[in-house]
Amino acid sequence: MRRAARAAVLAVAAAGAAAGAAAAAGAPADTPGDAALRDLGDAYRGYLGEALTVARSTAYVRRAALARGFRAASVAETKRYAPGDRLVFANDERSVYVVVIGSRPVAEGVRLVGTHQDTPSLILEPFPLRAPKDGAGVARLLAHAYGGVKSYHYDRRPLAIVGDVRRAADGARVEVSLGLGADGFAFSGTKLDTDPRWDDAPPPRKELYEILAASAPMTGSGVKSPLALTVLRALYDRYGLAEDDLGAAKLYVVPAEGPRDVGLDRLLVGAWGQDDRLNSYAAMRAAIGIEGVPPFTAIAVLSDREEIGSSGSSGMRSEFFELLAARLLEGTGGPDGDAALRTAFARSRALSADTPAAVDPIFPEVHEPRNAARLGMGPALYKFTGRGGKSGGSDADVTMVARVKRIFAAAGIPLQTTELGRVDEGGGGTIARYLAMRGFEIVDVGAAVVSMHSPLELSHKRDLWWAIKGYRAFLVSAE
Amino acid sequence: MPAATGEKLSEPRHGGTCGRALGAILALVALGAPAAAGCGPRRAPVPAAGAAGAAGAGGAAGGGGAPASAAAAAAPEAKLEEKIARKPTEAGWAATGADRRAAIAAFAEDYRHFIAGAKTTRRAVAALTTMVRASGALPLPEKGARPAPGSRWWLAAHGKNLALLVVGDAPPSAGLDVVAAPLDAPRLDLKAEPGFRKEGFVMLETHLRGALDLKLWLSTPLSLFAWVDRPGKAPLDVAIGESPDDPVLVVPDLLPHLARKAQAKVIIDAERMDAVAGMAADVTEDGVKDGPALAKLLAPWGIAEEDLAVGEITLVPATAPTYVGVDRALLAAYGQSHAAQAYAALRAALETKRPPRSVLVLVLDGAAMGADGDGDTGEFFVRRAVSAALAAFTADGAPPELDVRRALAASHALCAQSVGGAVNGGLVLNPRFDDADPEMVRELLRALEAGKVPYQFPETGPEGAYSSSSRRISTTGMKALDVGLPIADRGAPLEVLSVLDLHTAYRAFAAFFARVPEK
Numbered sequence: 001m002r003r004a005a006r007a008a009v010l011a012v013a014a015a016g017a018a019a020g021a022a023a024a025a026g027a028p029a030d031t032p033g034d035a036a037l038r039d040l041g042d043a044y045r046g047y048l049g050e051a052l053t054v055a056r057s058t059a060y061v062r063r064a065a066l067a068r069g070f071r072a073a074s075v076a077e078t079k080r081y082a083p084g085d086r087l088v089f090a091n092d093e094r095s096v097y098v099v100v101i102g103s104r105p106v107a108e109g110v111r112l113v114g115t116h117q118d119t120p121s122l123i124l125e126p127f128p129l130r131a132p133k134d135g136a137g138v139a140r141l142l143a144h145a146y147g148g149v150k151s152y153h154y155d156r157r158p159l160a161i162v163g164d165v166r167r168a169a170d171g172a173r174v175e176v177s178l179g180l181g182a183d184g185f186a187f188s189g190t191k192l193d194t195d196p197r198w199d200d201a202p203p204p205r206k207e208l209y210e211i212l213a214a215s216a217p218m219t220g221s222g223v224k225s226p227l228a229l230t231v232l233r234a235l236y237d238r239y240g241l242a243e244d245d246l247g248a249a250k251l252y253v254v255p256a257e258g259p260r261d262v263g264l265d266r267l268l269v270g271a272w273g274q275d276d277r278l279n280s281y282a283a284m285r286a287a288i289g290i291e292g293v294p295p296f297t298a299i300a301v302l303s304d305r306e307e308i309g310s311s312g313s314s315g316m317r318s319e320f321f322e323l324l325a326a327r328l329l330e331g332t333g334g335p336d337g338d339a340a341l342r343t344a345f346a347r348s349r350a351l352s353a354d355t356p357a358a359v360d361p362i363f364p365e366v367h368e369p370r371n372a373a374r375l376g377m378g379p380a381l382y383k384f385t386g387r388g389g390k391s392g393g394s395d396a397d398v399t400m401v402a403r404v405k406r407i408f409a410a411a412g413i414p415l416q417t418t419e420l421g422r423v424d425e426g427g428g429g430t431i432a433r434y435l436a437m438r439g440f441e442i443v444d445v446g447a448a449v450v451s452m453h454s455p456l457e458l459s460h461k462r463d464l465w466w467a468i469k470g471y472r473a474f475l476v477s478a479e
Numbered sequence: 480m481p482a483a484t485g486e487k488l489s490e491p492r493h494g495g496t497c498g499r500a501l502g503a504i505l506a507l508v509a510l511g512a513p514a515a516a517g518c519g520p521r522r523a524p525v526p527a528a529g530a531a532g533a534a535g536a537g538g539a540a541g542g543g544g545a546p547a548s549a550a551a552a553a554a555p556e557a558k559l560e561e562k563i564a565r566k567p568t569e570a571g572w573a574a575t576g577a578d579r580r581a582a583i584a585a586f587a588e589d590y591r592h593f594i595a596g597a598k599t600t601r602r603a604v605a606a607l608t609t610m611v612r613a614s615g616a617l618p619l620p621e622k623g624a625r626p627a628p629g630s631r632w633w634l635a636a637h638g639k640n641l642a643l644l645v646v647g648d649a650p651p652s653a654g655l656d657v658v659a660a661p662l663d664a665p666r667l668d669l670k671a672e673p674g675f676r677k678e679g680f681v682m683l684e685t686h687l688r689g690a691l692d693l694k695l696w697l698s699t700p701l702s703l704f705a706w707v708d709r710p711g712k713a714p715l716d717v718a719i720g721e722s723p724d725d726p727v728l729v730v731p732d733l734l735p736h737l738a739r740k741a742q743a744k745v746i747i748d749a750e751r752m753d754a755v756a757g758m759a760a761d762v763t764e765d766g767v768k769d770g771p772a773l774a775k776l777l778a779p780w781g782i783a784e785e786d787l788a789v790g791e792i793t794l795v796p797a798t799a800p801t802y803v804g805v806d807r808a809l810l811a812a813y814g815q816s817h818a819a820q821a822y823a824a825l826r827a828a829l830e831t832k833r834p835p836r837s838v839l840v841l842v843l844d845g846a847a848m849g850a851d852g853d854g855d856t857g858e859f860f861v862r863r864a865v866s867a868a869l870a871a872f873t874a875d876g877a878p879p880e881l882d883v884r885r886a887l888a889a890s891h892a893l894c895a896q897s898v899g900g901a902v903n904g905g906l907v908l909n910p911r912f913d914d915a916d917p918e919m920v921r922e923l924l925r926a927l928e929a930g931k932v933p934y935q936f937p938e939t940g941p942e943g944a945y946s947s948s949s950r951r952i953s954t955t956g957m958k959a960l961d962v963g964l965p966i967a968d969r970g971a972p973l974e975v976l977s978v979l980d981l982h983t984a985y986r987a988f989a990a991f992f993a994r995v996p997e998k
Contacts, residue, residue, distance in 0.1 A: 001736070003734075003735050003736045135571075135572065135573055136570075136571050136573070136903065137901075137902065137903070138804075138809075138902060139804075148735045148736070149735070150732070150735055150738075152694045152695055152697075152746070153697075153698060153732075155695060155971075156695065156811065156968060156971050156972070156973045156974070156975060157699070157798075157973065158798065158801050158803075158811060158973070178805070184801075184802060184807065185801065185802040185803065185804060185805060185807045186801045186802070186803055186811070187803060187804070188803045188809070188811050188973070188975060212803050212804060212809060212975070213804055213805060214804040214805050214806045214808065215572070215804055215806065215808040215809055215902065215903060215977060215979075216572045216580075216804075216806040216808035216979070217572050217573065219577075226573075230804075230805065230806050231805055234805035234806075256801070257700065257798060258723075260700055260723075260726065260727045260797075261725075261726040261727070262700075262726055262727055262728070262729055262755060263681075263726055263728070263755060263756060263757035263758060263776075264719070264726060264728075264756055264757045264776040264777065264779070264780065265726075265757040265758060265776055266726045267757065267758045268755070268758070270700065270727060270729055357734050357736065357737065359678045359679070360678075360731050360732075360733055360734075361677045361678040361679075361680045361682055361731065361753065361755065362682075362730065362731060362751045362752075362753050363731075363733040363737075363741055363751075364677070364678055365741065366733065366737040366738075366740075366741050367737075374678065374679045374760070375679060375680075375758070376679060376758055376760065377679070377760070420736065420737075421736065421737040422737075425737050425739075425740060425741070426736045426737040426738070426739055426740070427736060427737075428736045450731045451697075451698045451729075451731040451732050451733075451734065452734035452735075452736065453734055453735055453736075454697070454698035454731075454732050454734075455698055455699070456698040456699060456700060456729055457698075458729065458731060458755070460758070
């Protein structure tokens, strides 16, 4: 979930959200056993440990789908699709779409679960290296925040640098991974807390971060900047990269410690990147696990750039989605033309499966307890997003809310109700509004986390279990 | 004299260092010019207008590069400067050859394995004791031992204090060369009645031990160490979270979306530092139920709820030590601002073959709270170890009181604790911590210069959180001086140390032990 930008607040009275959030689970028909939860948790931690970037998440999803009999499809192809066809599309490597063609043509609408596989972290500056010329001291890499992070979460914590570079000489895509387990070293944020700007309040989002990268200068007479050379040589030796190559790169600075089970009962997963890879993983598992032919075409969307506003060619605002939809419309024999596409959108229904905040046990006061999600009580439905008077958010139609509740109840999946904290405490947004703008009937439903946007976000394995089952029930719903 | 040529890990870089400028200013002061230059970034000292004679003649004392007018070589002022101004000597990696780089890497790797298993005082002392015993050192007897030069003896107390004695050409009664290194890193101890349920979680109440930088402990994986004495049985000694397959505990943090008001003034209040131990509510076919209480969560790990009130139960960072930087020249680890010096001093003492004076390394519990916490900490164990070192070599185990006091008065102690300084700048000397005696400082400087060991004086004095261990130890009558490694991260879950500085400390202690004192 994206942290809301400061927006002008309209004083609109909040519509009555469904109450009775926490313990409304009743008697869920589908409660996983210990062994099933352990296996699911292991698989999910495996995904989180691998999917450290959007590109790596896309690769994981494609691989998982192909292993389940899906076909790598392209928006450039002209094939006809038959009901039951299983397709996986990717927009370059930054967003990925898992599709099962339904018995009804796409012109009659689709069932979609939309998530985002990007997550807050730091990202290196285009030319990040700063090293004292005399070789004394420490070489640093400069980075800035991607999405809403707190500076102290990157202060003296093992960090890795992952991402990809387009090499200047040959344009080759070079996948970079430095500082993860087998390397035997990591990077670290430096001490920031002597700076008064960071002391008392969460910092502004766009500050520069300094990442410790090397402190033993290369030897050799005539070397002009021996400490800088230490860092550059590591990139050159392993990847054949020169400093100039770094200008065309997406190099993320991410926590290097892998996912862990949290709690003596091992019910929680603690890891960086679960907003929104928790629901991305659930949507992926939901879609690739669909059996037979769903009534409507089912789509799991793992989009990009949600944390910075869903912008760019891979964000949910990108018209790549129109291109994909037009291809599916054409492939299922739908009528051509803009009107047909818009009509198909208007007949479509979607869940925006982004990560809501569950009640933090040491800061419960930022939530309104009767309308707040708890970990382990099932995915949470939040009818509206935004801040203040729902500004900047999406506010679902009650018909859609009731429909989703029916589908989850029929499948025996508990569904909580939540909102984004107490009124006026803050807020956030999701991709829901960008699908709503296209005419989708949409509501936000997501498995929740505690410590959102931190290096150790907490999710509950049971919520993940139910999210997979619930999203699949929605994707195959005939309603 | 080495200047502080490096930089602090902790602060943004600011051009030149005060240390460099200081030498120049001192030179100017010596020549009668006012110290007008200050410590501003990249600012060469400028003689004040009207400065008397010699200083006005060329500003040749410029620390950042001589002005063109100083090119007139061999001016008398330049000769004077050459004679009396502080000269930077080589420190850092530039002064480190390939052989030594290999030795540093090997030393760091040994140390990394040690520090990984030294997350509590008990575990650190156990690991150090194992190292000492493996070297062939014998338990110090109460009496009747022969003080053969080069013989090694050890003494432990309460599982939290350790002394290593290496007998020199001069016996212990002639005074000892002491390195006193405190252990006891900041951590979260559990309260006696820690368990409670809140918002669906089973939580553990904690209490700070030491000065923690609290916000850095949020959203970081924590291991639970439990040590419980069990009469008639072996003590319970459990660590949960140290194996990668273990679960960890965590103090959660508030999401930034909702933090603007709640964390506007204080990010985290100490009383809120409660850790998630598990889930309190369970969903079954019969609906939502209260799940297992703390006792049930602990039982599979062999811990009973009543153990919590009587055991040492503590939460420390689960993160394993890791090198930092592509050159593996820094090391990030929990607890090393204390343990690094204990390790370096013991290694130096164990590798000392036959020191001129007898050597005593003391690993002491309790520093994180000012050495006032336990019955057997701080100077108490210092006195006891010196007394035992004398008693062991008497026939009746009862050395005269005056002999012990004379030995104490003839001893020199380096009190090792990290308090910042320039990374790769050499051993940090803090004579202002407790206003050390200049003869003690000079004695150490002679030893360091003889061993070509770089050293530095910190640019800032002690800050509030630090307490001087020399202040305590010098009350025994020893001459004491605070020294340490440049680590500025005290209170953080991970502290960053240069492997060069670690090795420098080891060489410094070795040089201290090897020196032949002036008569």
